[in-house]
Amino acid sequence: MSEIIRRDPRKEWIARNRLHPDHLSVLAELGEGTAATEWMGPNGVIRRNPHAVGFVGPNGVKRIDRSGAQQGGHAAPGAAAQAKESRRQVTIDEPAFLVAVVPDLPGGRLSSHDRDLLGLARQLADADGERPGAVLAVVFAGQEREGGAELEAVGLGDAGVDRLIALDGDAFDGYAPEARLAALSAVEDAFAPRHWLLPDSKLGGADLGRRLAARLRERPATSVWQIEPDETAALGWRCTGRGAAGTSDIQRALPRVVLALAECAEPVAETRHAAQALALAQPLPPLLARIEDLGPVAVDPAGVALSEAEFILSAGNGVKDWEGFHHAAEVLGATEGASRVAVDDGFMPRDRQVGATGTWVTARVYLAVGISGAIQHLQGIQSCDKVVAINLDPGCDMIKRADLAVIGDAASILAALVEKVQRQREEKRDAA
């Protein structure tokens, strides 16, 4: 559209005359806010027209919305478009150096820890505006297969990744620190990144990062939670990390290998990066693994602490068939939770209560059966990844929070789910 503003005096007149039959449609067309409410006067003073503020509501009463949401009909679509494109596209063609990041990608998704780490990597890469570095993410494709998510869907570019090495292969599945370490060594040989950043997260980056540091003969900084520029340091940065089981802070020059804690930096929010794929020139050498992963061991879900559980089946006042509920939890292999009402009524023990006065849970999947979603309950499930609700009432708050909601009777849906799971297992057994 052209930038030139064209005036239509007739329409303006209709817009001023609220008794005109076309008044409303013309108002909508003009986008209301067009009448300037503020302009720079000839002497450089801001002038305001208080009469031009606001709009005339359906009953002919003038309304002023100071939130800005309704001001100017044509400002709104512009704002929407802006919100969509507010991320600035950044491409770094010839990076001065590389910052390698190895995100954990638990369940095939970027965790918040990973995002923080990528934010930290961006800080390091973008410090010198003249000669920017590129963030290189090394991901193991075996990780993302688990959750079924595609690598593009992970949103690495939005998280701040310029270059991407996706390492594929069965060798990296499960607990394969030796294979992963060999791959990282190959990346080191091929690209020699200036920094290596890994999340200091249990059995993820903490394990791999220490192995990498030992292999590269670098002394890593561990449990790092802050970095600052420092001219005197070799790499130009200084970092602060926890030491002595978290009771002391160690400040030192930033080494090459850094294991950082969650919230070490703000995640990337304003830019979008290319996440351009790179490949290793040479295939990885074959490796004799001395550690063999025999797979997960079935643990009794009832024995898992509620705050730690990965999959919670939670019951509320809407559950009438308690036998069926416990059976469902057993078949699904879920840890049981409950709302306060279910606990107060004596159907569930107190330590199973989820919510403000119970346990704050962090489950990957929270399946709420017959829970209305009172604020005290919703507080407790804030950090759950996916919430599934089964409820009779389509208007309740739990449905608003849920990623998937099924409206219907809890007992019959649970029974159907149990049957489905059992059938699936039998098929699998027959096939095997």
Add this chain to the structure above:
Amino acid sequence: MRPEVDEVKKPKQSALEVAVLVSVGRHPVTGRARRADQDARGVELALTLDEARVTLLHAGALDEQSEGALRGYLGMGLPALTLIEQPQGADVLDALAGTLGDARPQLVIAGERAEQGEGSGMLPYLLAERLGWPLVGGLAAVEKVEDGVATLLQALPRGQRRRLQVRLPAIVTVDAAASAARQSAFGPARRGAIETEAAAMTWDEAMPEWKVSPARKRPKRLKIVKATSARERFKAAAAKAEGGGGQVLTDATPEQGAEAIFKLLKEEGVLR
């Protein structure tokens, strides 16, 4: 465990040689020296192994405080502890690697991180790299050891467990998921012997250059609201249930509903 029992076990050929690396811990509240929690769990793990000959290994200085802490391990029922003498501020890696390389135990158990000093948790990894042994972290239990292969149970986050097999000799680390250490008894702790050994010494040169201070409280991350208008800011502050992007199945039969839930559970990988 009484000393006689150990005597009976020693002549056996098949005995599994286990070395436990122990350090001097620090009580989180009082700051006093004590047996380190994770190391004590490691000793506990070693003591529960069948037919194992357990040696305790500590590299460091012997003074009044550390002796009390080290005797805490002896009080768990072990007759002796080997102390490799190293002054304060030494890098104990060389000394430990040398001793372990000579003694060649089949299994080395260590804690995940020390409660004092840098506490970076690098020591087991450096030892593994130096000796060329495999390392398994975050152990919950050792299930069995047969024909030079150990079957281990690794503790994953969220209370999950994973079974691993590793070829010996190997280094393993334990953390809070392993079973709690038994009480340290006063008598055996007093009677136990601390056998000192001399070893070559290297100084840790980097550490004195660092600035170490008591842990500062980390600033709490604020919820950043990128709002351009007061309305959005208000909405963000008063938001109750975010989302609304969820899928709602109304008028579905129980089977359809179950199908949808089943699909989501499968996608998330929580069904086994």
